[in-house]
Amino acid sequence: MGTVTLLNNLVSVSDFNHGKASQTFKRVQDDNPVVVLKNNKPTAVIVSPDDYRRLNEAEENFVLYQEALERLKTMMASV
Known part of the structure; x- marks a missing residue:
């Protein structure tokens, strides 16, 4: 996975909690792992x-x- 793709697959936990969950899951369905950030630190990876x-x-x-x-x-x- 390239750096640009990885950067496009970062989501903050606050965005995730405020309506971006369905967008995040769509990206995961397209075979793109998503890194969830909390306080600008990776805390989880959704695959x-x-x-x-x-x-x-x-x-x-x-x-x-x-x-x-x-x-x-x-x-x-x-x-």
């Missing part, structure tokens, strides 16, 4: 359910990869 699932799967796969590497190291050390 689509599909993006959330993909991120969770990627994390699980990375953990499995790390476990496989550790097993390989253990096997190689015992040879």
Whole structure:
């Protein structure tokens, strides 16, 4: 995601609470994560359910990869 796209997908928590929620959800549906700012600091990221699932799967796969590497190291050390 480019910097310009990211900057276009920032929303303050006050804007979100004052009628911009539907606009925010529309952006998320268009596969654009939205960063919610509180006091000009990122406090939350809103992503689509599909993006959330993909991120969770990627994390699980990375953990499995790390476990496989550790097993390989253990096997190689015992040879």
